[in-house]
Amino acid sequence: MSPKAKPEGVWADQPFKLLDTPGKDKPLSNPVIYVASHMALVHNTFIRALNSIYLHAPLIATSNKILSRDLLSYCQCWVALVALHHQTEEKFLFSAFEERIPGAKGVLAVNVQQHEEFHDGLAAFEKYVDSALAGKESYDSERLLKLIDGFSEPLMTHFNDEISTLMRLEETGQGKDVMKVHEEFEVIVRKDIDGSKVGPMTLLNADKTYEGGKHPFPVMPKFVPYLIKYLVSRKYAGAWKFGSCDYWGQPVTLFMNTLEGKKALAVA
Template sequence: MYSSHAAYYVATQMALAHNGIIRGLNSIYLQAPNLPANDTVVARDFLIYCQCWSESMHHHHDAEEEIFFPDIENVTNVKGVMEQNVEQHRAFTPGFDKFYDYCKTCPPKDYDGAKLRSLVQDFAEPLVKHLHDEIETLRGLDKYDSKRVKQAYGRLEKSLMATDNVSNISVRPHLKLLTLY
């Protein structure tokens, strides 16, 4: 059933963002073992792609925890209303951090697609579960003031657009577009 409540708009927008995260992760998982052997340029570029994806993930979840979730707590007047989602962030963080560290520190000559894929497998399931569950949490905000829910999401969007999400990546000017293999 269609509703004009902002909770459904917010859930839809978040689902779109989460789908982008999942598609990026899928591309990493599928391409990881298929890079040409001993091509350090392609390996370097792919590792940078993985770093960019990781930075976007950090950016998204940090903004949720620092801005959006506290705002939603104020809107609902329910302490810990988003705590399940924060706990889910913590559940995938150890594996995600190992993946991110590998992408930042692996010399291209030592790139190992099977290792990268294994690192993805270590955090993918709890991440994807979280990305799905959070949508239902957001849909559940339909019992609160629609205008305030939309304002809280607007603050999140504004913050995300105003902040840099790839500050730790050293992209070289000769970075080539990745070719899918």
Template sequence: MTTKSSPTPWVDGPFSLIETPSVKIKSDHFYLKAASEMTHAHNVLIRSLNAILRQGPHIPTSTDPKYCAKDVTDFLNYVRCWVQMVHHHHWVEEEFIFPEMDKFSGKPGLMDEPRHQHELFQAGLTNLESYSINTKPEKFEWKGAQGMEHIIDSFSEDLTGHLYGEIEVLLTLSDLDSEEFKKTWLKAETIAKQSGNLKLLACGEDFPPFPWFMPYLAHYAFAVRNGSWRFNPCDFWGKPRPLAFVNNNASED
């Protein structure tokens, strides 16, 4: 697998994170806020993918003396949640953000390139979702032609390339009307919250913004009974924590 290199041992690799545009660019135009918020959303997806890639090789399989069916089940569920989060993110883009931007800009096809890029990795995501749902714990494999790593390798370059590239597209839109851009974005956030879920809250960069109480509600309602959360690289309040599986050593929930 060819990936972006990272010198850190946590989840800033193997795929590199995107630098927030507002760190270097100063502007009151809403295009910059949109690009920066989308960067946060994409970095959530990238960090969670990195968490899967870093921990997957260390999940003991059925031939390993340290094998535990619950560990595998929880990991498969974490992967499923990540896939569904990616699906939801792109559904909001395709169903609302991209069409609305076409309308208010007066430029039909403005977002065709990022929309078409979704097609490049859709099949791979669907395969990974199917694997995570249908694989029995004792049949789980990371390596090999039938393993999870092979499925992820089939689409991860296209996915991350899209996540990087879409930010670059947004940064070219400073000529659009700032207020109309803002209205479209706020509507998209509302739609995302109404149709979304609380699958993963990764590293303090949740998109769209949740009400202040939501991380606490999610923590006490779900985390204590869901072992899959231990694979997340951050706790529910966005604080980084050690990965649960490295070098075949599991941490406590």
């Protein structure tokens, strides 16, 4: 899709910086470039969603029970998406690359180690979000942002470094096998997802216009966005107002910048 005008006001490309893909200026016909670019696009989905959380959180008062609960639900869905991704990487992707790609042994070890560097901070964030949603703690935007600050630096480092690591697989000359492992990884991820959390979270933060719209991410049948919008998204319906894109991958004005959002945020 061709680029659209940037949505009104501050958007979800900040404060955490989006990743350039290896395919930005290189052909996606190269299997390794395609796989590494796909991973960068996945990471950017996580980053846009986290940016949306970071931008909206301080604008929501503790007394605003409806919006604070919706944002906490959005946080919970974001954790579910990130956890699924990293668990599947550890269970399958990294080991499959190392075992089945000659010359890849040890290449991805640093990325597994990096998971540990943000694990505790992310767990603390999840624990607070779950506790607040259960009514055991009150919504506190300062605490929420502090918890994000506690894991964001190692998480962003990991997101960036993993792309460089995957590009090293090009040195093996086994592009076809790299693509095969990647395709199997995608099947496993789709099989293990909690669709009500992960499906909308993915679509509502996947910008199909990114880098000129050259990337086919996420790849799915045309009916799936309709299914997710009108059926799957119902369970956590209040959360999705914070997404940065629509269900078809087009960037939208963030809730905080809309007239509806400004009115809702003004509620004490």
